[in-house]
Amino acid sequence: MKYAIVQENIVTNLIVADAEFAQTIGAIECPDETNLGWTWDGEVFAPPGPPAKTPGEIQAEIVAATQDRLDAFARTRNYDDIKSACTYVGCSVPKFGSEGAYCRDARAETWAVLYAMLAEVEAGTRPMPTGFAEVEAELPILAWPN
Numbered sequence: 001m002k003y004a005i006v007q008e009n010i011v012t013n014l015i016v017a018d019a020e021f022a023q024t025i026g027a028i029e030c031p032d033e034t035n036l037g038w039t040w041d042g043e044v045f046a047p048p049g050p051p052a053k054t055p056g057e058i059q060a061e062i063v064a065a066t067q068d069r070l071d072a073f074a075r076t077r078n079y080d081d082i083k084s085a086c087t088y089v090g091c092s093v094p095k096f097g098s099e100g101a102y103c104r105d106a107r108a109e110t111w112a113v114l115y116a117m118l119a120e121v122e123a124g125t126r127p128m129p130t131g132f133a134e135v136e137a138e139l140p141i142l143a144w145p146n
Helices: 019-023 055-075 082-086 094-123
Strands: 001-006 010-016
Touching: 055 082, 055 094, 082 094
Parallel strands: none
Antiparallel strands: 001 010
């Protein structure tokens, strides 16, 4: 039989032994798939959850999601992305020129707000967000000019 040595609810070692020996050392019978690092809640063994994301990983995800938000907005008017829309600033076609100018300004305002938030995190005056959903509501609203 397979048994787990559990310390502070974490499987720290696995052994194959008979029940009598396992009982003498406090080992707990476990399913074959149980592995080191699994948890034991007193009734069930479970694999560990995913590792916690680092602040750098969270920041990278927030930055990427912010870019995706800007690009998705530009696509609502058939631009390839926000950069493509910005190239129409000064265009001789008034509709495209005004949309390009709006996208240029919206992009700049969005990044200014996001980087100010991230500076607050770095300064310790704001907790690290857990993800994009936590900061999205603070970003400028994206709405095409009439």
